[in-house]
Structures are given as C-alpha cells and as structure tokens.
Amino acid sequence: MEEKEISQAVISRLPRYFRYLGELKDGGTERISSQELSEIMKVTASQIRQDFNNFGGFGQQGYGYNVEFLYTEIGKILGLHKKHHLVLIGAGNLGQAIANYMNFEKRGFIINGIFDINKDLIGKRVRDIPVRPMEELESFVKEHNVDIGVLAIPKEAAADVAKRLVKCGIHAIWNFAHMDLNVPKDVLVENVHLSDSLMKLSYNINRCGKPEDHK
C-alpha cells in the first residue's frame, strides 16, 4: 500500500496533519469528518481526502475519521514508531536550540552525541549530553548506530563534515547550513535554509506593497 510513489508535496503536508490530529486527540476529540478537519486546517476537504487516499483512505463513509487511529497511522507513515539516533554537529546557539527542543525526543529522535570544533564548548553539557571534539565523530557514529546527522554549522564547514558523515555510513542529513550539500544520491538531505524562508517573506511583503514601505 505504501509502495507507490508519493509526491513530496503530499509528504510535506503529513506532519501538519499529524500535528493537528495530535492536538485534537489531546483535546479529547474521538472522530472528525474531512469537512470539520478542513475547517480547522484551512485546506479543502477534497485535498484531505486525496492526500489520505494515497495511503488507502483511513475513513469510513458517513463516519469520518477516527482521530486516534488516523494519528497513529500517519505517525507510522512518518516513521515515528521507530527510534532515530542523531548526532548534532555544532553546539552554538542554533545547535543548542535544536538539542533543547524536547519534543524531538518525544517523537523518537534521540540526540546521542553533540560535536563541535570550538575547544571552549567541548566538555560542556547541553541537556546533559557532553559536547565532544570532532575527532571522535567517526568512532562515535559507528558505536551508536547513528542514522541522522544534523548540521548546525556555518556553510564553510558543512561540505567537509557532510562528507565525513556519509563516509561513516550516515544516510540522512538534516542540514541547517546555508548551502546545498553535494552528497551521493542515496543520502537523504532535508534542508532548513532560514535565509531562504526570510527572503520568501520579504518577497511577499514587497509584492503586497504596503503603502508605508520604508526604504
């Protein structure tokens, strides 16, 4: 059922469904129609049905969706029933913000190791995880069965570190460095390019042309 090719556009929407369903579940809602979900999420009901049909539906005609079931199923599709082991490269402000975000761990994303080149940071603890020197990266990754590398480092260092991660067997990189990584095809990269996001906002501000635009 999951074997057909799902578009990245659909995949991009799944975490949002998961988020809303989690809130509905926590709020005690047991079932919901695509119409009601559509109103809360501000997407069309037909979009919701189409998206869910990629995974075989989930709904029963006239009954709607069972919130807990749907939440669990989407969680499984997202791979959240499995534990993921992460190393975080970069213990600066951004790295610390990522490490301190407790919700990741709740979702099965365990930060096993934190690494930095800055000698002043090495040995410090972020959420009780010691910051290690970069020299220990390869042996640590192998020992801890790490599957995701997180790059919270400047772009100048990113290409080199990505290469090291790939070389020691990591197939998934969550990249915050302000550049696109050049990695083999079988390595998954998910980028968070903050500047790109801010520029998109700037485009839309510019496009909407507030009268009081200040030069």
Place this chain on the structure above:
Amino acid sequence: MEEKEISQAVISRLPRYFRYLGELKDGGTERISSQELSEIMKVTASQIRQDFNNFGGFGQQGYGYNVEFLYTEIGKILGLHKKHHLVLIGAGNLGQAIANYMNFEKRGFIINGIFDINKDLIGKRVRDIPVRPMEELESFVKEHNVDIGVLAIPKEAAADVAKRLVKCGIHAIWNFAHMDLNVPKDVLVENVHLSDSLMKLSYNINRCGKPEDHK
C-alpha cells in the same frame, strides 16, 4: 511586469537562485547559460527559463545571463533592496541563533528590538541589542517602524503574541513556534516548523527502508 500572480512554488525557488548567483558573482563569473546554471543547481534548464520568464526573462538568446544583473534583479524581486525592520520575540537559544546570524543584516533585515518574558534575560545584550520586557513591545514597534515580527517562542505563547503584533500594525510574521497562527488575511506568515521538517526526513528514511533499520 511583476503584477501577474506568481506561484508560491516559483517564489520558493527564488532565494536558491539568489544564493547560487551570489556565489557565482563572488567567484568572479560574469555570465552563465541556463545550461550551466542547470548543472550547478541540479534543476533542468527549462525549469530555470520558465521560472525567469515569470519576471520577463533576463536572458539574451545565445549570450546567457549576466550574473551580476540577474543577481541584482532577483534581489529586487525578493525585496532585498529595501530595509526591513524586525522585532524578535524570544531571546532563548533559537532567538539568539537568529539574532546572531549576521547575514540577515547584510540582506537588509535589521533586528531593532528583542523581547522576552524571562526576567533573567531582560537587559542582557544579544549582538549589542538589549533584551526588553514584553510590556514595551507595542510602543517600541510604533516608534521603530517595525514591519516584521519574528516569533521564537513556545507555541503556548505564540497566538497571544501574534495577536499583539497584528494589533500594533505588523503585517508580516516569521513564525518559529510549533503551530499555525490564526491571523487576519492581510497578515503574511512564513512558518519555519522544525519538527515538520524532521518528520519529512523521517518519512523518507522510513520509505527508503534501510535494511539495518533499528527499532
């Protein structure tokens, strides 16, 4: 020329063009064909031509693109020739990471004020900008002609702060809080949902089904 409706998909790609063109320019490249740009950026040349045609083209048949001109023009389309004034709400790790990212200022995004509810942070300086108490938000926004509010706060506080920002005239919010904001239609919101991004990566890991998947 810019008046027709450009799809958000095209807009999403503009910052990436801008980034690559900036690097080419800094590296001394004066002109480039769509074919060459295609190879560097790993998108098809026809995609590049189509995207640029939304804005009238930029290229000359047989000559290719003038890198500096294209860089400048895309920068203008992105509104980067104008200064934007920002307030940052939340001076935790994430807020500090954002404030410390020097490149934003280089692109015309000036952080005028930083606010937090945490009394221990108030008065501290992040990149020489003092952290102010939330009570001063409204008067500060009005005084400093602020046009973008940045939310680097937990989701519990986000709805309330967004409402305050909108009420004092801010029409653009860069939202890092892990929730969708409910704002009037004329308020632009650009979300950075870190969890959503990590879940997307997790989906793709799960989908690719590495044999050594560890439970």
